Amino acid sequence: MPLEPLNERNNLSEGAVDEAMLGVVDPTGEAGPDVARLAAQKAGLSKSMPGVQINRFCASELDAANSLPPQSLSSKHELVIDGGAETASLVGMGASSGALAMDPSGCHLISCGTAFPLI
16 A cells, blocks of 8 residues: 555655545455555554545445545545555455355356355
């Protein structure tokens, strides 16, 4: 996550960022913790700043990018960070047992038990 260079380039003081929101498609395994908050803490932005992780499948990052700016415009926040984080090589497709993998009515879309084995 490039939050450390972002912090260094802008010389942000601790507590300057009000909130971080990242879209993560499959928040399981190593992507399970609140990646937004952990990335901000690792970058030295704040130890107490809230972070939000959104899972909207392929629209995760887009949803994060559209959610925080209105809060800044309404003066709820002064400075926010939004974006997306995903490492597809660490999390297999369907690892979170999302809707498509678990919904029996979707079996006509895929070969059930092959592409998304029910665990």
